[in-house]
Amino acid sequence: MEKILIVDDEFTTRLLLNEILSSEGCHVVGEAENGPQAVAMTVELEPDLILMDIVMPGDMDGISAAEKIKEASSTPIVFLTGHGDPEYIQRAKRLEPFGYVMKPFDETEVKAFVEIALYKSKMERELQTAHDTTQKFRKEWEGIFQAIGHPTLILDEHHHVIHANAATVRETGIPADNLIGRKCYEVFHQRTQPPKNCPFEKVVTTGHLETTEMEIETLNGIFLVSCTPVFDDANRLEKVIHIATDITERKRAEEERDKLEIQLRQAQKMEVIGTLTEGIAHDYNNMLSVILGNISLAKEHVKANTTISGFLTEAEKASLKTRDLTHRLMALSEKGAPLRQSGSIENPLREIFEEIQYHENIDCALDISGELWPVDYDPTQMHYAIRNLLINAMEAIPGGGSINIQLENTTIGDPVQDSLQPLPQGRYVHILIKDNGIGILKENLDRIFDPYFSTKERGIQKGMGLGLTTAYTIIQKHEGYISIQSAPGEGTAVSVFLPASKIPGFERKKNTTGAKRVPGNKVLVMDDEESLRKLLQQMLRRLGCQVELAKDGLEAIKKYKKQMDSGTPFDVVILDLTIKGGMGGKQTIKELLEIDEGVRAIVSSGYFNEPIMTKYKEYGFMGAIPKPYLMNDLERGLRKVIG
16 A cells, blocks of 8 residues: 655645545555655655645745655655746746646545556656666676676677677687677688578578587687577567587597487386386286186187187187287386296297298398207297397398398306497397398487387388387396497398396295195185186186185285184185285285295286296295286196195
8 A cells, every 4th residue: 555645734634635545545654744844754754655735834845845855765746736826836847746736626636646646656666676677687697698608699680799708708819899890700710701501591591599510710629509599579680699619528429428318318218108008008917817717717618619619719819919918018117027937049039030931032041059048038028029120120121132040159258348238247148130131320220229219101010119119128128238230231230138047046935833734725816806806716716726805915814814713724825916005915925924934825916027026936925927817827826836
């Protein structure tokens, strides 16, 4: 609320003005009877507006008081007068008051003058604030401009230097005064014409920020030159900010750093894709568990070689292919490791080789040097990875050509620093796939493992840009390494190194509780999906088991303890790893081991590449069954644990 000071020698006038202003919501901060009081109260109260009577008794009339106030304050003044004396008017004009209100007062006129005076005062204050802010910004801008560590110029639309910073003077050795008015290409390039790749010319044409790398003779190095346009209010090019950043040292180390950046960028992309695909694959696996399980049960109730049996078999095949798809999706996830088996990598490679060797115009050769060391690998994922590498080789020779595949054992004694990452000491199986195709452009070679990057047309039967990405991720998750050497017209060589098997032995704690195990195969199933619980119940009963169900860890522990106390404990417990809103398998097995060190537990999950699924013994489980599974998978899992 604005503060108003009333100055008048007549009490009735002050009272009237106070009433008028108060009715408008204004705050009358004080009333003065004469000039000296007005001056003193202005200093003390700092009003936003003064209503000042011109004619007042004493040595200081209203105009004289206003003069005193103006010396120390910019407070706006509206003069009150009932006289038209020219002398007073002339004296008052020199003070440039905000207005005059004639006596006797018209209430509407007083309100209007006060409102206008307050608004005008507010605008002037804001203008002054804006001016002060502009000046402050101007000083700050100049300080920043001069502090820029790179040579920086402000140019007009004809290349002339308008302003130069200290770095330009320091680097060129030319005094600031001698830079003004010269053309930038004379300063930096010692030429009479701008260079061909000058970004200034592009800015004039495009009206956008332009950058380019170029050698600058006067600064003796390679610089990243950027030109930023500045437009006037009519959107016409007015100035150009020209900055030269020294990148000489950066260029020298650019190749190696680029390789590291490629790895980091790829890891970030894969993290995003992995998070998405992981959730999708998990939900698919749960649904597929119900589908495959019910198909298995249905096949038990129909005769072989019938029409219905054929339908069920085809549905089962399609479901199993979908399961393979979820394996591929899970390969992109950041979680865990593949579901590995120890064996020769020759097996999946020969299967894929059989698929491609009879393609028209393609000459395929497979060379295996001796008996290969076994490798710990996920058969589904590795089959997919190698198949993608061979498909890419085939597509590189659309008009026909040759593909040579070589497999051999190799031992690395000292750490070898490859172009992207080191290979630690140890035994490896080396796969080399060479084609004599079109090769890969250098600018594409660094991007071939990037998600969604593809040089092929897009489409279901064309390129989607995830094949090599998935292959790269699968090999990396197997602690392996893949590299590609290629050049246009010279073909491509893909090297894959997979570490030979190192399977540690596991020891199972003996049952020290003395709990009696009885025949009958009593099984406790814990899963938060009701449809899966009921399905497992039917499948296990079909296998001759007695079944109890639990929806979460707390219920499973309660039922297990009750059965233990009865003297007839469960023979097997099947625990789902992830329980929404409840205790999952990882915590549940800890609790069960406290109750019974000899508990026979199987972990099951749609997140089949969780560490706990591949290293289940370390967590206290005796087996793992990844979802989805068939009746046969369930039976094998039980036999492995029960014996």
